[in-house]
Amino acid sequence: MAFGRLSDFFLKVCKALNEENVEYVIIGGFAMILHGSSRFTEDIDIFIKPTEKNVEKLKASLRKLFDDDSIGGISHSDLLQYAVIRYGTPEGFYIDLIGRIGEIASYEEVDAGKEIKVVDDVPIPVCGVEKLLFLKEGTLRNKDKMDAIFLKEKLKKLKKG
Template sequence: MDSREQQVARAAALASRVRLECILVGNSGAWLHGSPVVTEDVDLFVRDTPRNRQKIKKFARLLGTDVMEPFAPLSNMLRVQKDELIVDFIFRFGHDWKFESVHSRSETRKVGGQAVKLASLPDIIRAKKAAGCPKDLAALPMLETVLRTKQEIEKELK
């Protein structure tokens, strides 16, 4: 298991332990879809509720660290970081998409023995377009190529 896989599996295990429903998004999600992207963090989309914020604090305590708001008050995310594990809890994904909508298009994958809800690649692509930041825009051509390739393979298999 490589380090990215270990990070995703560890984040999924901790989220499960604190009963935090989440969806893997961002470059970690794109990587699981087969895109050769580089990332240092695990992005998890969660509902923004007081209960989930408490679960994120518990997640951090299990790691022996604290919750950070790296871009407050402008961001819609919390970060938990311990050693090489960086987990960003995203409260806003795409154009204010509802968690339930993204969840309905997600799939479950096993990573390091852990079940992980994975956002669809089209949702990850649309969110990167919506974010519009240079890092996200730079990843788009590769992500779109991976999506087209997957769609062509699916057509051939039918």
Template sequence: MSPSFQTILAALQRHGVEFAVVGGVAAVLHGAPVTTFDLDTLVRVDEKNADRLLAAFDEINARYRGHAPPLKPVREDILAGKHLLLMTDAGPLDVLGFIGRDDRYEDLCTRFETVRLEGVDFSILGLDELIRQKRAMGREKDLIALRLLEAVKREREGE
């Protein structure tokens, strides 16, 4: 995983943000050889977590991608529960209020796994749920990742 992603994850963790890594980075952490250019995080959407996110955003200088002059997310943006496509000093970060067909943090938190990387513990979407989400999305890039994730699962199961 990219050192820049580790910087972002460490900042989120330091500020106590409730989040899980989903998408391409989660696939990589499960062992799938995929390429990804941004860090996708599913976050709990509530007032306390919004405040924690804003503190982390300040630390990593998060701002919306493609805006000149730079535009920073505000509390209301987070509480809207949509997708925030951000750039940080450590690279791109997508903050997602939901994934798939409106699956929220609370809906999926029992399907998270904990990973420790460079002394930082954080949650990622479990392999089975990641496979389910990729299958449901059905986009070409998701179907490619799906085949790789299914191969990882077969390998883990000893097939």
């Protein structure tokens, strides 16, 4: 996984989350990449367990990386109220924090099907192929439709052995 500054940034974020014991699962473009897709992404999609304690650990991990007062504005109630909270880092990268995916999937459901991928000695909890396919199939965006095709093929290969 060598595609420049964003991948380095991604690993730093995951390492910081792990150090603070944040309960999270990577979804979206980076999940696709970790499952072997050659797809491009412009942000990091992180499904966060939406508890007050976990949000505090999330903020502590972000503060380790960034000297940014706006981190204090990330709240547990916002994660429950909004589909996505977009945090723009001082480096110009975006982290999308997700506390729920409508009625489609809870954090617990995604967490139950996660896989751990290790990249450069950093363990990364990533949404499993089946659950990721489930999340991608219900959307209208073209990139999600392409992701679903990739994931269906990957599932076929996994089932064949």
